[in-house]
Amino acid sequence: MLFCYSCGMALSEKSYCTSCGADVGRYKKILYMSNRYYNRGLEKAQIRDLTGAVEDLRQSLKLYKRNTQARNLLGLVYFEMGETVNAMAEWVLSQHFQKDKNIATDYIETLKTNAVLLDTINSSIKKYNQALNLCKQDSLDVAKISLKRVVSNNPRLISAHLLLALILMKEEDYSGAKKELILVRRIDRGNITASRYLRMAEENLNTDSKRKKKSSENAVTIQSGNDIIIQPNTRKENSFLSILLNVLIGLVIGLLVGWFVLGPIRINIQKTEENKELADAYEEINLKNASISTYMQKIDSLQYQYDTLNDQLNAYEGANGALEGYKYLLLAVEEYSKGEAADKNVIAQYLDKIDKNGSEKLSETEFVEVYNMLKTSIGESVADTYYENGFNAYRQEDYITALENFKKAVEYNPENVDALYYLACTYLANKDYDNAKYYFNTVINLAPESELGNKAVNYIAEIDAK
Amino acid sequence: MIDFENELKKFHPSPEVDDVEDVVNGHDLTDMVDFIVRTVSDAEE
Numbered sequence: 001m002l003f004c005y006s007c008g009m010a011l012s013e014k015s016y017c018t019s020c021g022a023d024v025g026r027y028k029k030i031l032y033m034s035n036r037y038y039n040r041g042l043e044k045a046q047i048r049d050l051t052g053a054v055e056d057l058r059q060s061l062k063l064y065k066r067n068t069q070a071r072n073l074l075g076l077v078y079f080e081m082g083e084t085v086n087a088m089a090e091w092v093l094s095q096h097f098q099k100d101k102n103i104a105t106d107y108i109e110t111l112k113t114n115a116v117l118l119d120t121i122n123s124s125i126k127k128y129n130q131a132l133n134l135c136k137q138d139s140l141d142v143a144k145i146s147l148k149r150v151v152s153n154n155p156r157l158i159s160a161h162l163l164l165a166l167i168l169m170k171e172e173d174y175s176g177a178k179k180e181l182i183l184v185r186r187i188d189r190g191n192i193t194a195s196r197y198l199r200m201a202e203e204n205l206n207t208d209s210k211r212k213k214k215s216s217e218n219a220v221t222i223q224s225g226n227d228i229i230i231q232p233n234t235r236k237e238n239s240f241l242s243i244l245l246n247v248l249i250g251l252v253i254g255l256l257v258g259w260f261v262l263g264p265i266r267i268n269i270q271k272t273e274e275n276k277e278l279a280d281a282y283e284e285i286n287l288k289n290a291s292i293s294t295y296m297q298k299i300d301s302l303q304y305q306y307d308t309l310n311d312q313l314n315a316y317e318g319a320n321g322a323l324e325g326y327k328y329l330l331l332a333v334e335e336y337s338k339g340e341a342a343d344k345n346v347i348a349q350y351l352d353k354i355d356k357n358g359s360e361k362l363s364e365t366e367f368v369e370v371y372n373m374l375k376t377s378i379g380e381s382v383a384d385t386y387y388e389n390g391f392n393a394y395r396q397e398d399y400i401t402a403l404e405n406f407k408k409a410v411e412y413n414p415e416n417v418d419a420l421y422y423l424a425c426t427y428l429a430n431k432d433y434d435n436a437k438y439y440f441n442t443v444i445n446l447a448p449e450s451e452l453g454n455k456a457v458n459y460i461a462e463i464d465a466k
Numbered sequence: 467m468i469d470f471e472n473e474l475k476k477f478h479p480s481p482e483v484d485d486v487e488d489v490v491n492g493h494d495l496t497d498m499v500d501f502i503v504r505t506v507s508d509a510e511e
Binding site for chain 1: 503
């Protein structure tokens with residue numbers, strides 16, 4: 001069933017949409033072509049011509065990107081070729097275009113739930129990339145060892161097989177290369193690179209075998225003119241001296257072979273072992289680097305937790321911490337609990353210290369209630385003391401001390417008219433007219449008919465006149 | 467005979483699982499249908 005690209009309604013056999021009238025002739029043709037390419041791709045995938053299938057399926061999607069079947073099959077083909085990430089990308093896109101009843105969802109879920117498989121695939125891809133880098137740095141021995149492990153862990157990874165075959169051909173190990181290429185052809189018959197490498201490997205293998213055959217033939221057949229002389233492989237030696245001579249020559253040749261042939265072989269074996277050890281060491285270094293990175297992240301995380309906890313601890317402890325506040329509150333309560341013998345000024349001093357410390361640090365509601373209760377209970381008495389101290393300082397024209405004491409007096413008893421009046425007077429003496437006016441107004445509001453109230457009215461008039 | 471250096475240049479690093487998002491975002495999703503729709507709407511305008 002086809003749907004109109006313009007209005008989304010089902011299309012009939014007509015070349016226009018019977019619902020909105022849009023011209024859908026060319027649109028239909030494109031969709032048919034997309035399906036045709038999909039069918040071709042499917043046929044090729046069925047006979048394991050995966051490269052050909054990829055080409056057709058991509059063509060199908062280039063025509064119509066919402067062809068879900070083509071996209072899902074393309075993902076499957078990529079997965080079969082070991083290109084898991086490309087496969088996942090296609091399935092994710094397929095899900096994006098068709099959210100319901102889409103097999104791509106199952107494919108993705110299968111991969112997601114099989115963490116071991118996904119980890120193995122990813123690890124082999126990483127090792128393949130490392131091996132490719134090693135090849136570019138001319139470390140072919142290490143790359144070869146690494147690639148052998150990759151193809152053993154992830155036999156589908158075609159690019160790893162091909163790279164390994166290329167290295168083997170470079171080392172003239174054509175039979176080894178041929179084995180790898182046959183494995184590639186089993187996965188993907190249409191792989192052009194594998195076919196090309198295989199043809200060259202076979203050509204070289206044939207040349208080698210012909211050369212060997214020819215040299216063995218040369219050893220027994222000698223042609224002289226029209227006559228063919230067949231030389232026997234063994235000759236009879238009758239002389240004891242010649243036997244001894246041959247033995248000596250054999251010994252010398254043996255020693256030379258030992259020196260010139262076995263020596264390099266031994267060195268080569270040693271080198272291979274060293275390379276293997278080097279590859280293991282590289283792998284170990286990579287693993288350790290990953291562990292170090294993980295530990296560093298853990299250290300950072302722990303350091304952050306440590307700093308946070310330290311900050312919290314500092315907030316509780318120390319000269320300005322909440323604990324300090326609780327300490328003074330307890331001392332104030334202890335003094336208050338003495339009953340009539342309690343010195344309210346001492347309690348006030350403790351409460352002062354809490355205030356300086358920041359009373360908002362008493363985070364618990366119960367402590368705040370105790371603090372407020374203490375302040376209320378000693379309020380009037382302490383306010384009077386502060387007022388007296390302030391008044392004495394005011395008379396001596398020590399306005400700074402006076403201001404501090406009057407403020408405290410007002411804080412403990414906000415309706416102490418005398419303290420409010422002299423606080424206003426102190427502000428006036430300090431030429432802080434705004435505050436002076438504010439407190440004179442408070443006096444007028446609290447005691448409008450009093451003497452202080454009248455004086456306050458006069459002062460406000462004076463301030464306004466300025 | 468195979469030229470190893472030239473052949474090696476044809477090999478590229480394979481994307482890793484962490485790169486799926488980049489691979490998806492890197493897809494060119496413009497298709498022939500988009501082209502037709504755009505052409506038809508341009509013609510109508």
